[in-house]
Amino acid sequence: MIDIHVPDELIASQTRYNGAAGRAFVxxxxxxxxxxxxxxxxxxxxxxxxxxxxxxxxxxxEADGRPAALKLQSVDEETAGEPVALRAWTVAGAGAVEL
Incomplete structure (x- = not known):
């Protein structure tokens, strides 16, 4: 098992803005x-x-030792379109991120 630390500030933010759903998410x-x-x-x-x-x-x-970042976020109407936008930027040649 890998120890994943969820910062207290993220817990507080999710609880403040999303209540029970935020607590469940974190x-x-x-x-x-x-x-x-x-x-x-x-x-x-x-x-x-x-x-x-x-x-x-x-x-x-692990395959090639390249550094990367894993972003995990709650999905709501504000964040639901983020993967589409990131793919569009990447296709357009801006190379925002590799998905």
Whole structure:
């Protein structure tokens, strides 16, 4: 089992803005992170970071040792379109992120 630290500030932010749904989201983050790390062949590489709605883990890709970041955020109407926007920027040649 991998120890995933969810910062207190993220817990407080999710609780303040999303109530019970926010508490459920942060409670599920360690297991979600572990599943994503395993699925995509990543390993943690540094302390957890956070924003108002997301946990960001610095990681290394096991296949080639490339550094990366795993961002896990709650999905709501404000954040639901983020993957589409990131893909559009990448296709347009801006190279925002690799999805």
């Amino acid at each position: 409670a599920a983050l360690p297991a979600l992170a572990e599943r994503c790390l395993e699925r995509w062949g990543l390993r943690p590489d540094g302390p957890s970071m956070y924003g108002m709605c997301a946990l960001v883990l610095p990681v290394v890709r």
